[in-house]
Each structure stands twice: as C-alpha cells, then as structure tokens.
Amino acid sequence: MFECIQVGENTYYIANPVNVGLYIENGGAWIIDTGIDARVGKKIIQRLHENNWKPKAIINTHCHVDHVGANAWLQKEFNIPVYSNGMDCYFIEHTILSSMALWGAFPPKCLQGTLFTAQDSKNVQSIYDAPLPKGFEIIPFSGHSLYMFGLRTPDNIVFTADELCSAHILEKYKIAFNYCLELYYKSLEDAEKLTAKLFVPAHGEPFTDIKEYVAVNRKAVLEVHSLILEKCKTPQSFDMLLQYIFNHYELNMTLAQHAIVGSTIRSYLAWLTDDELIEPVVENNMLYWRTK
Secondary structure, three states, rough: OOEEOOOOOOOEEOOOOOOOEEEOOOOEEEEOOOOOOOOHHHOOOHHHOOOOEEEEEEEOOOOOOHOOOOOHHHHHHHHHOOEOOOOOHHHHHHHHHHHHHOOOOOHHHHHHOOOOOOOOOHHHHHHHHOOOOOOEEEEEOOOOOOOOOOEEEEOOOOEEEEOOOEEEEEEEEOOOOOOHHHHHHHHHHHHHOOOOOOOEEOEEEOOHHHHHHHHHHHHHHHHHHHHHHHOOOOOOOHHHHHHHHHHHHHOOHHHHHEEEHHHHHHHHHHHHHHOOEEEEEEEOEEEEEEOO
C-alpha cells in the first residue's frame, strides 16, 4: 500500500484504497484526490519527498469524503489550492453537506464521522479555472456525484474517479453508490467511447479495456432496475423495498448502510418515476411505490 507507480512519462498514482493520482510538471505535483484522512496526506508527502517533488495543487474529482479527506491538512501544510467542479466545490468546503444529502436532513452524529465528513477545505475553485498543464482534458462523469469528472493527462492516462467499479468490487458490495442513477446510466455511454493508454480507477487496479468495465457496471445497474420493477408489481413501502434489496443481495444492514444504499435506491425510484415506469401511491397515510 502507498507504493508510487509510474504509468506515463509524467503520470503516477499512489496505490491506496482510494488511488491518488499524480502529474509532475517541472518538479511540481498536481495531486488527484487525497484519500480519506490526514494519514493518507502524510503518505502522499512522503512519496513526493522521496522523489524531490513539491505539491502544487489538489484536484478533487468529486466531493466524497474518501477523495477529499487529506485536503485540509495539505492546505495547512503547503498552502496549495484545491480545484473541483460545480456544486461539489461547496460540498468540499462544507463536508457536512454530503452527510446531509445522504440522510435527507441534519444527520445524527454517527453519520458525521470519518467515513462521512472531513475537515473542510478552503476556497475550492472551479477546475475550469485551474492553470492545468497543456494537454489535460476534463471528462464529465455526472451521476456518482452530480459534478464528478475524470481527467486525461498529457501522457494519455485517464483517471476515471468513481465512474467504474471492477467486477470484484461489485461482487463484494453488490450495489454501487450513485446519487443520480439516470445521469450515471447515461454517462456510461460516453465512458464506453473513451480510449487511452491506461485507465486508472479510484478503487482497484488500472485497466485497458474500458468496454468490459462499462458492461459490468451497466449490467449491475439494470439488475437493480429490474428487481425494483418486479418487486413493485405489489405495492411496496420504501422500507419494505429496502429490506427486499438487502435480503436479495445478502447485505448486512447498519445505520450507515441504510443511509448509503437507501440513498441509491431512492435515486432508482426517482429515475423509474420520471420514466413513468412506477408511481407513488398513498394509502392510509402510507407511501407505496407501484409498477405501472
């Protein structure tokens, strides 16, 4: 863990549960995501020092805490800017917002720990205003978060953020978190068309065949989509439906998993409702979801 691996002339990544990307420009390091906490940040700096590189800026592909957790520590130590995209910039400046979005209200303290919130970053700027090295490309990947993006470095290495999970990760977690399933499903069409020397995901090993990864993720989305439609032929309350999903995939419900998976299932319900495939119905002051 934390091995610095070269994948292009100036492109590297630090292997970690959340891979940290590096692009080196004149001895300065553009850091792509920072991991879950300051401990990861210290490992990042250790690797930079070993190679005589100096931190130049942070790029956050999106606002989730496992990608921004060392931002504040790095900013305090090195006074470097942070860049992200759209509304995600505000979520990185106020990480409690991610927890609030999951819970749908101000969250209990047990949903405000390291897995859900981080120390807030300061003055997060738009990635489109960043003085990126010539040859960088910003690749929109909306869905997992509303404004997530990937990056192509001048070495033709693409960092895919959380756009694609490996079959191994999907087998382990069963349901990948996505804030807007409709946008995520559409984004897979664009992802499938990408070409690169190498693709580096946020989680897992780099790969070359993006079509294989897209197929795996598309299949996983459509499977849950079909399960909900089938189950809702008999009207289901949200809790009934969530229990069915957990039992079907043999998941262990905790409050944290209820929040994470529950948010994703609500996104499916929004997508299916907007596509007029299911409808909400109220009976005896109870909300149910019913397939049309």
